[in-house]
Amino acid sequence: MARRVYLHIGAPKTGSTYVQNVLWRNRDRLAEAGILLPGSAVAHDQAMADLRAAPWRDAEVYWTWDRLAARAREWSGDVVVSNEGLGAADGTQAARAVASLAPAEVHVVVVGRDLWRTFPSFWQQSIRARSGWRFEEFLHAVEEGRCEVFWENHTALRMLRRWGDLVPARQRHLVTVPAPGAPPEVLWHRFAGIVGIPDGLCELTAPAANPSLGAAEIELLRRVNRKLGDRYPLRTPYRRVVHRHLVDAVLKRRANKLRFGIGSERVGWVADLAEQQIEELRGYPCRIAGDLDDLRPRRLTPGDSPDTVADGHLLDIAVETIVELLGHAEALSERAERPAEDTLTRLRNRAAGGVRRRLRAIRRDGA
Structure with missing residues (x-):
């Protein structure tokens, strides 16, 4: 015990x-x-x-x-x-x-x-x-x-x-x-x-x-959450979709120059x-x-509230995020097309490795 x-x-x-x-x-x-x-x-x-x-x-x-x-x-x-x-x-x-x-x-x-x-x-x-x-x-x-x-x-x-x-x-x-x-x-x-x-x-x-996400990025995610309605209501689906493709792939990678925090008051x-x-x-x-x-x-050190992010600035961040999401989607598509080629390459390498090992064994035994 x-x-x-x-x-x-x-x-x-x-x-x-x-x-x-x-x-x-x-x-x-x-x-x-x-x-x-x-x-x-x-x-x-x-x-x-x-x-x-x-x-x-x-x-x-x-x-x-x-x-x-x-x-x-x-x-x-x-x-x-x-x-x-x-x-x-x-x-x-x-x-x-x-x-x-x-x-x-x-x-x-x-x-x-x-x-x-x-x-x-x-x-x-x-x-x-x-x-x-x-x-x-x-x-x-x-x-x-x-x-x-x-x-x-x-x-x-x-x-x-x-x-x-x-x-x-x-x-x-x-x-x-x-x-x-x-x-x-x-x-x-x-x-x-x-x-x-x-x-x-x-x-x-x-x-x-x-x-941490910047003020604009976290405000963008908050608004996305509100628009999701009843989609991805549970923890695992939300992580699998929203975290994987939006938070981790895009928002976390941004410079997040506009930090937020508690105000001086x-x-x-x-x-x-x-x-x-x-x-x-x-x-x-x-x-x-x-x-x-x-x-x-x-x-x-007082910070600005995400609530105060101007709609114009948030629109710019949203457009940039869409562009980065397109790049992320393209990378996923390319990755999905590679598995068959990668599997064939691994099989060829494995077969070639087996031939080399057998040749080394023949030479060793012959010696």
Whole structure:
């Protein structure tokens, strides 16, 4: 049975992709050191969706939460399960997850980030998940207390109260995202220290490119989402079509010169919320890797709202996007015409390779 299980549950946009990439690229080294990553990154995502009974989950996938938990229990050492969507599980679902890993010692790992960076990230992620609300609409909802989903699913304290309260205080961990400009290795070392991964065991890689969209690009995607109506309502079809052909193929590749963010009129509001968050976390019994001061915004540089992008500028971006989409479609068409030729070439090369090996064997035996 597993000795310890570390549940890295989020929050989203806190460097989780970087940490997960290091973990999975060093999976064999970690296993040799007694630390298992069960299944695959896709398995963790499928198990998360199953645990949460998410309406967008795929019903026929192989990996359920129970299957992943069973694989974890079979291991004799330590186990890491990492998916930033786990933090959005409700109390009943979190309790089920922790109980399913018994009798292992379960540790809950939550990563927190300052609110100045978190607010725009949350809204952008919601648009990239098919939402259609405006940025100002989102901020007003937070100000008026009408956006509990933000606090529940994207802030450390709420996640710790739902998940951390299920385990002893010494098994609750808060990792703080370093201030802007810090090397990514700082975040990794904070996480690795919790799990007990020795320095030098894992080969660190540069963070995977996951660029934020610019103000015009994200506003264009928001309007596309509104026009989609009831098409691609679930997560997988939306990713397969909209993400693959519009977001990943075109919008992410643009220069995105017009950045967006919170306006100057809300600097004091965000600063006050940050201080409140720090005080509440200071009173919560858990182990902290990093410093609560990291949750105090350092660079309060106001930005423009995507809501203010001029229609004329947005039209230019839309036309450029259509042109780039045509190039993407042409590349896909050319790729679709190549498989038959590529297969024939591989067969010829394989046959030629077999002939060469036989000739070498004949010469060797003759010698």
